[in-house]
Amino acid sequence: MADKNGFFDLSKTTLSRRTALKGIAAGAGLALAPGFVRYSQAQSSAPIRIGFQSHRTGIGAAYGRWYEKTSAAAVKAINDAGGIGGRKVELVIEDDGTDPARGAEVVNKFAKQHKTDIVFGTLFSHVVIGSAPAAGENKIPYFVVSEGHHVASTKLNRYVFQPGITDVKSQIQSMAPWIAANAGKKVTQIFPDFAFGYDHRDYLPPALKAQGADVIAQIAIPPTESSFTKYFPQIPAETEVIYHVMVGPAVLTFVKELGEFYGSQRPQLFGFMDSLEATDINSPGLEFLDGSHFWEGSPRYAQPDDSAAQKAYRAAVGIDDNGAAVGDPKDVSTASHMFGCWETLYVVKKAMEDAGYKGPEDRAKLVEATEALKEFAEGPEHPQGPKTFNGKIHQCFGIQNISKVEGGKLKVVHKTKIEDGLYEPEGDYTKQAL
Amino acid sequence: MHFGPHLLLAALEGLVTSAVLALTALGLSLVFGVMRIVNVAHGEFFMLGAVLAWAISTAISGHPAIGFVAALVIAPLFVGLVAFLAEWLVLRRLNYNPESTIVATIGMLYIIQQLALTFYGPEARPVEPPFSYRILLPWFGYSGYKLSVVAASAILLVITWLVLTRTKIGLIMRATQYDRETAQAFGIPVERVYAGVFAVGAMLAAIAAVLIVPISQAHYLMGQDPLLLSFIVVIIGGLGSLRGTVVAAVLIGLSDGIISMFFSPTLAKIIATLVVAMVLVFRPQGLFGTAPR
Secondary structure, three states: OOOOOOOOOHHHOOOOHHHHHHHHHHHHHHHHOHHHHHHHOHHHHOOEEEEEEEOOOOOOHHHHHHHHHHHHHHHHHHHHOOOEOOEOEEEEEEEOOOOHHHHHHHHHHHHHHHOOOEEEOOOOHHHHHHHHHHHHHHOOOEEOOOOOOOOOOOOOOOOEEEOOOOOHHHHHHHHHHHHHHHHOOEEEEEEEOOHHHHHHHHHHHHHHHOOOOEEEEEEEEOOOOOOOHHHHHHOOOOOOEEEEOOOOOOHHHHHHHHHHHHOOOOOEEEEEHHHHOOOOOOOOOHHHHOOOEEEEOOOOOOOOOOOHHHHHHHHHHOEOOOOEEOOEEEEEOOHHHHHHHHHHHHHHHHHHHHHOOOOHHHHHHHHHHHHOOOEEOOEOOEOOOOEEEEOOOOEEEEOOEEEEEEOOEEEEEEEOOHHHHOOOOOOOHHHOOO | OOHHHHHHHHHHHHHHHHHHHHHHHHHHHHHHHHHOOOOOOHHHHHHHHHHHHHHHHHHOOOOHHHHHHHHHHHHHHHHHHHHHHHHHHHHHHHOOOHHHHHHHHHHHHHHHHHHHHHHOOOOOEOOOOOOOOEEEOOOOEEEHHHHHHHHHHHHHHHHHHHHHHHOHHHHHHHHHHHOHHHHHHOOOOHHHHHHHHHHHHHHHHHHHHHHHOOOOOEOOOOOHHHHHHHHHHHHHHOOOOHHHHHHHHHHHHHHHHHHHHHOOHHHHHHHHHHHHHHHHHHOOOOOOOOOOO
């Protein structure tokens, strides 16, 4: 192809001395303009920007809303107390649609377009697993509040952390002794047929075995299922305890159909609060749960022995004694999980201040400073309780609550100890290159 | 559990699925049959019915049956109005062009879904059944309400059939379906028939949703599954054929219930999809459909 007009012939474009001088002057003027002066100070006074990967739509939307409320409350508390290293904190929110593919896109967007300092806030395990490689490729620290075992399994990468909520494997291990001693020895498990459910499928049987109890049947249910009666005949007649973990909008149906199937002669029930987060325990059809037990991360209902820190946290987030939004008793919170957002943001603050974090160039330092953390004392920054942190597997370990449904409320009947939930690390993230 | 009771439970579950599916798919089939429009937003009219049922039944205090009956009357009427407006504002402007209307109804799907998310919220909310009677069988208990859903659905299907075959409105609808231009030449106001059919199709979905909502909760994403299953039913039964829709709904519902109980729910979906593929290959007009004119 001939270059008839000489567009690509550099020799034809003449640059006069005068034009060159003009250009240089203009450039210098721009550099001296007020905008540039402010930019050069950015590292010391511009806000720290936290990319919040939120489940605003999709099956996680109820969680996403409360994660946003809690995080906004934590950011306000942090900013009111002077921010992180004297800098204000700002949340940049993007919706991931509770979808792994979109989750990865959102992480890329935070890293490349918004240029946030970190990414934070994901709950659903498949989104975390789908997004983690993007965080690793962009070398952007990714603080999740997901509860799954995937972070601690060391199967993700060095940039992924879970410092605000205990993982499922540890939760199960610490509760198994209570289940075996108080509920029954023959356990049937019902769990969702994806990553989060598999943690329960894989870690409950060995944990119960160690206590002399057995899992006699495991029933996996597809996450989009809307009717459950057809699964109940698979529950063996000799079952003493049904251990149920469900997520998604169909859980009410699940409980109701279980009630219709068994009536009053039901086995003991032990469930994960994940089943009923954001759902009023007094909804029609849930009477069947009366007297059954639940795991709770942080109690939904105010307890008589709540610490001052717990009370302050509840007030800051805006939930009443029944765990619903202040002023709207029908808007029930996701109390068992959302405390993790609050605590994770305080861990980020601590790690950033330890690292002397200035900007995205210090992300590697932030990773190392987070890995160096050992424990978090109970208090306003960690209202759920004390925790230890294992920097090798990027996972924290805390206490768990077992609550009984009594008179339309959840009453904590047992608290586990941190030691109950510790296990041998399965790997070591710190050996991976930064 | 022994084989007999196990099969009984599977069949009961399948019947409930069939009943709701038949009503929903009938709406879709009617709209396609008369208007030749594939309404992708059909599932969202279903969802809208459920969400409205929640709103109405919580607004009305007293015995749950009062709220439920009110929902059963008001929710479909409201959904019908929404569909009527959508038909008038969107589909009519597109001259019912098959390709454009598919895109337009996809747009409606997202608009309705996101409006529900904005104003209703992301939670799944329950509606109390009008009565809660538990039928106690020797082997297991079963919800009396679920059986009443089957009965209600059967009655509604018979009424729809009577309207279509025994009334003047039905005759006009069938005439429009048979040959639009000739019908117009005989003075049938085709556009008004279209608007009415689109509204009635949406109302059938809404009625199905109000019936199912005391069993499974109202949620803004609940329209996706019924849409997919309705398409399966309509393709198998033959687009536009009432009899085919009902037969296919019972077939799909029962096989879903029985296969997923004895084998796995995934296998049930695989088989349903396979049947669709086979029907499309060997009998593209569906089991009871007539070849399009």
